[in-house]
Amino acid sequence: NRRIVLASRPEGAPTPNNFRLEDVALPNVQEGEVLLRTVYLSLDPYMRGRMNDAPSYAPPVNIDEVMVGATVCQVARSRHPDFAEGDWVLGYGGWQLYSLSNGADLIQLGKNPKNPSWALGILGMPGFTAYMGLLDIGRPKSGDTLVVAAATGPVGATVGQLGKLNGCRVVGIAGGPEKADYATRVLGFDICLDHKDPNFTSKLSEACPKGIDIYFENVGGKVFDAVLPLLNVGARIPLCGLVSQYNATRLPDGPDRLSLLMATILVKRIKMQGFIIFDDYGHRYGEFSKEMSALVTSGKIQYREQIVEGLENAPEAFIGLLEGKNFGKLVVHLNNQ
Ligand code: NDP
The missing domain is CATH 3.90.180.10 (Medium-chain alcohol dehydrogenases, catalytic domain)
Incomplete structure (x- = not known):
C-alpha cells in the first residue's frame, strides 16, 4: 500500500x-x-x-x-x-x-x-454545505443581495447558483479575473469581483447599491472587513469557513475591530450562525441528495x-x-x- x-x-x-x-x-x-x-x-x-x-x-x-x-x-x-x-x-x-x-x-x-467523483463535491459534502447553509441559515428571499466568496469553489459556486434560483442578486468574490469571468458567464452570478484588486473594497460597495442581505462567509479576513459596513438591517450570515485565516499563526494586526463587529450585529439585528455540516444537518442528507441530483441533472446547477x-x-x-x-x-x- x-x-x-x-x-x-x-x-x-x-x-x-x-x-x-x-x-x-x-x-x-x-x-x-x-x-x-x-x-x-x-x-x-x-x-x-x-x-x-x-x-x-x-x-x-x-x-x-x-x-x-x-x-x-x-x-x-x-x-x-x-x-x-x-x-x-x-x-x-x-x-x-x-x-x-x-x-x-x-x-x-x-x-x-x-x-x-461528484460524490466528493456537488453531490456530497461541499454541495450539502452550500445547500443547508444558504437555505436554512441564509433564508434567501427574492430580491435579496447575496454575497459569497471563494465563488468558483464547490461551496461558493453552489451557494451563488442556489441564490440565483431563489431570486437573489448574487455578487461573487474570487481570486483573479479568470475565476470572476467564469462566475458570471458560466455560473450566472450578476457580478463577480477580484479580491486581489487594490480597489476591491470600493468596488464591493458599488456592486451592492442596496446593501447586503446575506453574506455567506467562506473566507473571513479582508473580505469580511469590506462586507461589514454594507450589511443591511436583518442580514443573515451563514458562517461556513474562514479559509483566509487557516494558515494564520496569530491574530491580525489592529486596530481591534471586535467592538465594531458587535455594535453592527446589535444595531442591524444581524444573525450570524456557524455550522458544521454533518453534525448539524446529517439528518437532512436524503433531502439534499434528491434535490441536488435533480438540479444537476436538469442543468440548473453547473x-x-x-x-x-x-x-x-x-x-x-x-x-x-x-x-x-x-x-x-x-x-x-x-x-x-
Ligand atoms: P474552495 O475549493 O473554494 O477552496 C478554497 C478557496 O478559498 C480558494 O480556492 C480561494 O479561492 C479561497 N481563498 C483562499 N485564500 C483566500 C484569501 N486569503 N482570501 C480570499 N479567498 C481565499 O473550498 P470549498 O468550497 O471546499 O470550501 C469553502 C469554504 O467552506 C472553506 O472555508 C471551508 O473550510 C468551508 N467549509 C465548511 C464546512 C462546514 O461544515 N462548515 C464544510 C465544507 C466547507 P479564490 O482564488 O477564489 O480566492
Whole structure:
C-alpha cells in the first residue's frame, strides 16, 4: 500500500516537508470487512485544521498517521455481506491507495455511477454545505443581495447558483479575473469581483447599491472587513469557513475591530450562525441528495472539478488550495489500476 502520512505539524502555511509518502504492506481483510481501492481523493480546506494539535470539532491527525479525507473507492476484496467486488462506494479512506472498512462509514454509489467523483463535491459534502447553509441559515428571499466568496469553489459556486434560483442578486468574490469571468458567464452570478484588486473594497460597495442581505462567509479576513459596513438591517450570515485565516499563526494586526463587529450585529439585528455540516444537518442528507441530483441533472446547477493525477501530487495540490491555486473542486485521481 502507498500512503501519505502527516510527518510534522505546519507552522503557518503547510510545506511538502509536513507530509511523507511511504509504502507499507497491504492490510489483511478480516471477516465483516472490505478492502477498498481508492479511485478519487477529495482535498478540502478543513484538512488544514486536522494538521494542528488544537481542540476543534474533530480530533487532529496524529504524527505518522495517514492524512484523513473522503474518498470514492471500488471494493477490491469483500468479506462483508453487503458489498461485492467492483462496487463503488463513498468512504473516508484518507490519503492512500487502499483502505479497510467495516462498511459502517460507506455510502453505496452503485455498480456503474456516471460521475463517481461528484460524490466528493456537488453531490456530497461541499454541495450539502452550500445547500443547508444558504437555505436554512441564509433564508434567501427574492430580491435579496447575496454575497459569497471563494465563488468558483464547490461551496461558493453552489451557494451563488442556489441564490440565483431563489431570486437573489448574487455578487461573487474570487481570486483573479479568470475565476470572476467564469462566475458570471458560466455560473450566472450578476457580478463577480477580484479580491486581489487594490480597489476591491470600493468596488464591493458599488456592486451592492442596496446593501447586503446575506453574506455567506467562506473566507473571513479582508473580505469580511469590506462586507461589514454594507450589511443591511436583518442580514443573515451563514458562517461556513474562514479559509483566509487557516494558515494564520496569530491574530491580525489592529486596530481591534471586535467592538465594531458587535455594535453592527446589535444595531442591524444581524444573525450570524456557524455550522458544521454533518453534525448539524446529517439528518437532512436524503433531502439534499434528491434535490441536488435533480438540479444537476436538469442543468440548473453547473459544476467544475480540477482533477490532479497521482497520490504523490496531493500535498502540493493541497498547499495550493489554501492559496486559491485550485479552480473548481479539487480532487486527486489515484492512478493505481
Ligand atoms: P474552495 O475549493 O473554494 O477552496 C478554497 C478557496 O478559498 C480558494 O480556492 C480561494 O479561492 C479561497 N481563498 C483562499 N485564500 C483566500 C484569501 N486569503 N482570501 C480570499 N479567498 C481565499 O473550498 P470549498 O468550497 O471546499 O470550501 C469553502 C469554504 O467552506 C472553506 O472555508 C471551508 O473550510 C468551508 N467549509 C465548511 C464546512 C462546514 O461544515 N462548515 C464544510 C465544507 C466547507 P479564490 O482564488 O477564489 O480566492
